[in-house]
Amino acid sequence: MDNRKYPIGPFVIQDSYPADQMAHIIGVIEASPLAYRQVIQGLSSRDLAKTYREGSWTVQQLVHHVSDISLLHFLRMKKALTDPAYETATMINMDGWANTADGLDAPISDSLNLFEGVHRRYAYLAKSLTPDMLAVSYYHPVRQLQFNQAQALAISAWHVQHHLAHIKLALS
Secondary structure, eight states, rough: OHHHHSTTTOOOOOOOOOHHHHHHHHHHHHHHHHHHHHHHHOOOOOHOOOOSTTTTOHHHHHHHHHHHHHHHHHHHHHHHHHOTTTTTTOOOOHHHTTSHHHHHSSHHHHHHHHHHHHHHHHHHHHHHHHHHTTTEEEETTTTEEEEEHHHHHHHHHHHHHHHHHHHHHHHH
């Protein structure tokens, strides 16, 4: 079950990320919308209803979820960088969001378009961050960790790869 739950392994946080690793992380953020488009182009409604394991979200819900969470990650970064009082990460009910009407039924093209736009902006902002900006942090209550912006970018890159692997499992 773990290889289906965490097909690329669980996220492992590092204390720091060297410049070449940060460039790779930002590259993943930049490239992921195209990777998703390539995997899900031409899928039927039957394909979109597939799951990667019993009780998991459908491919459709995963596409919408990744778009939603990418927007959330971008928002958290912007808040952390611009609001000194932002001490705790903005949280959402992911299952609740995945089960709203748009999460269940909206065309995946809408989420892909949002995903592409957010990731262009997210990567652009990430490339501009100075070491001091990368050190800005907030508390993540679910993970019970203090995240700096380098770590937040790393988990964002992991997240999109994690769910792309889920989609590939569901379609295989």
